Amino acid sequence: MWQSILQKEGNMRFRVKKDELQHTISSIEALAPKKTTQTILSHILLETSENELIMTASDMESSAQVRMPAEDTEKGGLIVSAKKLSEIAHRIQAEEIIFDLSEEDPEESIDLDEDRFMLNISGIDKKAARFTLSAGAPSNFPHFEMDPSMEMWQADVATIHEMIRKTVYAISQEDNRYIYNGLCFFGEGNKLTVVGTDGRRLSAITREFSTNIEVKDAEGEPIVVHSKAVKQLERLISDASKLGIGLSGRNVFFETDNAKLSSRLIEGKFPDYKKILPTQTNMEFEISREAFLDAISQVMVMCEPPSYLVKLSTEADTLHLAAHTPEYGSASVELPISSIGDPLMTAFNATFMTDLLNSLDCETVKLQFVDPERPIVIRDTSDPDFVSIVMPFRI
Template identity: 30%
Template sequence: MKLTVSRESLLKGLQVIQGIVEAKSTISILSHMLLSSGENGTTISATDLEIAVREPLEAAVHSTGSACIPAKKLYEIVREINSQEITIEQLENNWINITGGRSKFRLIGLPEKDFPQFPDISGGESITMAASDLSDIINKTLYATGDNDARYSLNGLLFHANPSTGRLVVVGTDGHRLAVASKDLAASLSEERKVILPRKAASEARKLADSTANDITISFNNNNLVFSVDGIVMISRLIEGSYPNYEQVIPRNNEKRMKGTRTELLGAVKRAALVGREKTFTVRLEISEGLAVFSSNNPELGEANEPVEVEYSGEPLTLGFNARHTVDLLQAMNGEFVTMELQDSLIPAIIRETGNTDYFCVLMPMRT
C-alpha cells in the first residue's frame, strides 16, 4: 500500500480516533489503527473492543492494501511534521514508511489480519436527528450516569425509542439523581427499542456530534448502536441487561414550585459548598416566600450563607442536597430560569428548565 494525503485531513482523521485507541492496552493491536485503501476508497479504523470507528480519508492512492500503524505515534508525527503532504507506504514485514518534506520515519506496524473485525452493522433500523440535538441530549443526561457502578446497567445512557409516543427518550441515573431528556423521533420504527449505551461511547458520540453540522443517523442493531455522519461510522457495544424502571422514582405530587435564575442558583450552591463537609457535600436549602437560602456548615471550618431571590409562595420548606449533584445538573441545563418542583424534605425534587417540557432531572434530597 502506498498513498499520499494532505497533512490537514490526516490530522483531522487521526484526531477522531485518539479517544478510542488505547495507549497502554494489554492487547497491542488495539493501540494501532488500520489504514486501508481498496475499491471503496481509503479508510481509517480504530477500536478498543467497545467502540469501533471507521472514517473515510481523502488520499491519492498509488497502490492499494492495508496496514496497522501505531495510532498515537502516527498522530504525534503528523502533528509535528513540516509538510503539507504526507506519504505513507507499507514495506515488507509490516514496516511503514512515513515521509513528508525532508522528514522520513520508519515505524514498526503489525500484521493487518490481527486487527479485530469490524462488527456487522447491517439490518438495523435507523433514526436521524440533528447533530446539535444529539449532543444536547447526551450533554443533559451523561453527568447523571454511574461510573464503575456494580449495577452495570447504570454505567450508561438508556436510549429508549418508542414509536407509539413518537419520542426518543434518553435517561441517565446513578441511583441518586436522574436526568431524562427527550426529542421527537424523526423516523418511524417498527418496534420499541431500549438499549443502554456505555458512558465512554456516549461521550465519544457527543464529540462526533460536536464535530459536524449535518444530521446524524442512529441505527439500532441487536448488539450495538451505530452513529453515522459525514461518512464516519461509530459503533458501540451495548450494556447487557435491563435498565431500572426509572419512571417509578419520579414523584407525582410535587406541587410546590420554586422558580429562580439558573446562574444565580448555580453560583449560590457553588459558594455555599465551599465550606461544606467534603465527604457528604451537603448543602441546605431553606425556602420561604420569595427567598431561597443555601447554607452549609462545617464544625472544622465555619459556615456559609447564600440567599437568592426566587419566585415561591407557599409553606416554608427546608431540604438538603448533594452540592456536587446540584452543581452538575444546573451546569448541564441551559435555560435562563429553572423551576424546582418540591413536596417535602424527604421527597425527591424535580428540576426543569422553565418552559422546556423535553428535559427534567430528579434529585434525591439528603437529610440535613
C-alpha cells in the same frame, strides 16, 4: 458497507493534510485503550482506497470507523500504535504528511504478528522531521461489519447531540451497577426518550422527530448504550450533518456522513424513571439558572469531597445556600425567589446540581419538593419534555 483489506498489499502510500489527520485520530483514539492485555487493541487500523484513508479503532465492546480524504494513495492496510500516531500527527511541523511503507524489519518490534513493516512518515516540507513507525499486518484486528439489510432510522444530528448533552453527565462511573454505566434510549413512533442515571441523580429528555425512530430491543424494551460509546458518538457527530441509528441483535449502530460506530448493548433492565418522579409537590420555586449556578459555585469553596454537601433552605421569597467545613470555615449566600408552599430545609450534592445546570441553556429553572428527604425535581421552565432529579442528603 466498508470492506477491510486486512492484509498488506503492495507499497501502501498516501498523503493527507495534517489538520484533517489530527481531527480524525482525535475522533476515534479513545477507543484504542492505552492499557490492555490485548496489545493489538492499542492500535489503529489504517486502510487506503482511491483518494481515501479509513481509520478503525476498537476495544472489542465498541468499534469506530472514520473516512477522510487522501491523495497519492496506493491500496493497502496495516495497524500502528494509536498513541504514537497521534503524537506524530500533533508534533510534525508540516501542513501535509506523506506515509509510505517499507519492508524493513525494525530492530525492536512489538510482537503483534509475524509480518512487520516500517511506515515512513514525513512532511511535504523537507525541513520537517522524518519518522519511521513500526507497523503490522492487521489479520487479527477486530473486523468492522454492518448488516446491509439492517433498518437505519434517520435522526436530526443537533437534536441527538442536545439529548446526549443534557443526560450524559448523570451516567454512573462505578462498575458495581453496570446497567447505570450507559444511556437508556427508547424510541416509539416518532418520539425518542434518553435517560441517564447513577441511582443518585437522573435526567430524562424526550424529543419528536419527523419520521419514526423505533429504537428498542426485540422485546420492545429500551436499550442501554455504554457511556464510552455515547461519548464516542458525541465526538463523531460534532461536525456531522446526518445520523442513522440501527439495531442488530445485541448491538447498536450509528452512521454519519463519514463515520460508523458499533457498540454492544448493556444487558439488563433499566429502571422506569417515571416511577421515581413525585406525583405531587408541596413546595416549589423558580430561579434564574445562571444566578443559581453562580451561587452554588461560590459556596462550593467550602464543600468537602466526595459529598460536596450544600444546605438549601427557603424563607418567604428568599433562598439560602450554605456550606461548612470544620477545617476551613463556612460560606453562605442568599437569592430572591418566587416560591409556592411552606418553607423547607434540605441538602444536596453541589457537583450534581452544577453538572445539571451547566448542561442546560434556559434562563429559568423550577425546583420542586415533596419533603426534605424525597427527590428534588428540577425542570427547565421552557421545556416540558425535560426533567431531572437529584437525591437529597438527610440533615
